[in-house]
Amino acid sequence: MTSAYGTTLPSYGTKRDVGKALLETLAAPSNAVRDRKAPNDWNAALNMHVRLSDKDKNKAETQRDASNKLIKELDQKTKAKQAEINRRLQDRITTVSYWKQRLTTEHNAICQEITNANMSKQKTQQALASTELPTEVSTNCLKNRENREAIDLVQDLVDDELINELNMLSEVQRLLSTRINDTDSRIRNLNDCKNALEADIKDKEECLRLDEHCYKLNNGTAGLQAVAQPALYDGHTATVEKHESFSENNLEKSEIARVMSCLQRELNDFSINKSNDELQKQSELVGSMFRLRLKELTEAKTGLDNQLEKTNQEISSVEDSLHQLREALRSKDGPLKVATTRFAVRAKRPNVEQTRDAVHNGLWSEINDISGAQDSLKNQIACAEETLHRLLKNKERLEADITIKKKSIQIDEQQCLRLRKTLSWRGCVAGFKL
Numbered sequence: 001m002t003s004a005y006g007t008t009l010p011s012y013g014t015k016r017d018v019g020k021a022l023l024e025t026l027a028a029p030s031n032a033v034r035d036r037k038a039p040n041d042w043n044a045a046l047n048m049h050v051r052l053s054d055k056d057k058n059k060a061e062t063q064r065d066a067s068n069k070l071i072k073e074l075d076q077k078t079k080a081k082q083a084e085i086n087r088r089l090q091d092r093i094t095t096v097s098y099w100k101q102r103l104t105t106e107h108n109a110i111c112q113e114i115t116n117a118n119m120s121k122q123k124t125q126q127a128l129a130s131t132e133l134p135t136e137v138s139t140n141c142l143k144n145r146e147n148r149e150a151i152d153l154v155q156d157l158v159d160d161e162l163i164n165e166l167n168m169l170s171e172v173q174r175l176l177s178t179r180i181n182d183t184d185s186r187i188r189n190l191n192d193c194k195n196a197l198e199a200d201i202k203d204k205e206e207c208l209r210l211d212e213h214c215y216k217l218n219n220g221t222a223g224l225q226a227v228a229q230p231a232l233y234d235g236h237t238a239t240v241e242k243h244e245s246f247s248e249n250n251l252e253k254s255e256i257a258r259v260m261s262c263l264q265r266e267l268n269d270f271s272i273n274k275s276n277d278e279l280q281k282q283s284e285l286v287g288s289m290f291r292l293r294l295k296e297l298t299e300a301k302t303g304l305d306n307q308l309e310k311t312n313q314e315i316s317s318v319e320d321s322l323h324q325l326r327e328a329l330r331s332k333d334g335p336l337k338v339a340t341t342r343f344a345v346r347a348k349r350p351n352v353e354q355t356r357d358a359v360h361n362g363l364w365s366e367i368n369d370i371s372g373a374q375d376s377l378k379n380q381i382a383c384a385e386e387t388l389h390r391l392l393k394n395k396e397r398l399e400a401d402i403t404i405k406k407k408s409i410q411i412d413e414q415q416c417l418r419l420r421k422t423l424s425w426r427g428c429v430a431g432f433k434l
Contacts, residue, residue, distance in 0.1 A: 082219075089215040093208060099247045100204040106254050107197045113258045114190045120265040121183040127272045128176040134279070135169045138162050138286075141416040151401075152297075152408040158289045165282050172275040179268050186261045193254040200250050283420075290417050294409060301405040308398040315391045322384040329377040336370040339363055 142162050146153070217224070343363040349355075 086215060089211055093211050093215060096204055096207050096211065099244070100201060100208065102251060103197050103201045103204065103247060106251050107194065107201060110190055110194050110197065110254050110258055113261050114187060114194065116265060117183060117187050117190060117261045120268045121180060121187065124176055124179050124183065124268045124272065127275070128173060128180065131169050131173050131176070131279075134283075135166065135173075137419055138165050138169065140419065142166075144411050144415040147411060148408050149404050152404050156289075156293060158286070158293050158412070161282070161286045161289045165279075165286055168278060168282055172279065175271055175275065179264075179271050183264055183268060186257070186264045189257045190261055193250070193257045196250050197254055200247055204247075287417070287420065290412055290420075294412050294417070297405055297409050297412070301402060301409065304398050304402045304405060308395065308402065311391055311395050311398060315388060315395065318384055318388045318391060322381060322388060325377055325381045325384060329374060329381065332370050332374050332377070336367065336374070339366045339370060343367060 142159065145159065145162075148154075343360075346360065346363070
């Protein structure tokens with residue numbers, strides 16, 4: 001071994017042996033005789049200290065280089081990770097903003113659809129309400145026509161079509177009521193979807209607020225505090241796929257609800273239009289039946305009036321004839337009295353003068369002829385009186401029938417047809433004129 005002065009020192013064995021020797025020397029009692037060390041020992045200790053110092057220095061340099069490298073690497077990694085998180089936050093903000101925009105657009109669409117559905121419901125309710133007055137009018141027409149009398153109280157085509165109209169109105173009311181109930185169900189579904197969209201939009205807005213706040217944070221932001229790691233973990237956190245499927249489901253449900261509501265509105269309009277057309281046609285048919293029936297009644301009344309006029313003329317003629325017959329019968333009284341008087345006077349002729357001469361035979365024939373004429377006149381008078389009685393009965397029947405026809409005309413024309421003409425079917429699409 002060589003000392004720092006170039007002298008070769010004796011070897012003491014291994015470094016462990018040298019150190020042990022030093023420790024034993026230092027640990028010796030203070031009162032013991034201190035051993036003197038040889039120069040070689042001194043050189044060995046010095047060399048050992050140098051080697052240990054060099055080794056520790058090299059190790060420290062290596063450690064320092066590793067630390068600097070680690071610091072640099074970790075700093076770069078931290079900055080890269082922070083930049084990556086910023087990029088991901090920006091991407092996430094963009095994604096959430098995209099979903100929020102879709103949800104907002106759908107929310108606006110469903111709000112408009114709710115408004116349209118409510119308008120359609122209101123239109124259908126108005127159409128339903130507009131059937132009440134026509135139903136009342138048709139019912140009153142049937143009740144008024146029950147006041148017809150005698151033979152005119154007939155189940156005619158007008159009654160049949162009025163009954164058909166009432167049945168049709170009842171069916172329309174049932175149909176429109178069903179449409180209103182279905183529309184209510186659609187509106188409830190729309191409101192449920194609207195509430196779900198609003199809740200989702202609210203969550204998206206809160207998420208954007210928090211993510212934008214996080215995006216703005218940097219190392220120089222004041223007031224930052226470290227958060228315990230366990231508090232950062234939430235076992236209920238949803239996956240990105242679940243997050244997107246949740247909003248997608250809300251959008252899909254809303255779109256389906258809007259489509260179904262749109263179809264319901266179209267069905268409401270179709271039902272209103274179809275009902276309106278059917279009721280319009282039925283109303284025109286009822287009006288035609290009324291006019292036809294009024295024409296029949298008017299023609300019948302005119303015929304009865306003409307017949308009554310002829311009957312009155314015939315009654316007058318029969319009464320004149322009867323007066324003439326009675327005058328003729330009375331006119332036969334004088335000739336009969338003359339003839340019978342002559343016959344009775346000549347019967348007083350005496351004895352053989354009591355002959356059946358031409359005068360006798362002529363008087364007898366005259367008396368028989370006059371008596372026969374009287375009998376004929378009496379028979380004719382009886383027949384004339386019977387004819388007059390029948391004519392008077394016919395006159396009463398005609399007058400009664402004319403009165404019935406007048407009442408029937410008054411009911412149909414004044415109480416029914418005029419009432420129907422003042423009424424309009426107010427459907428939501430077109431007018432229904434009764």
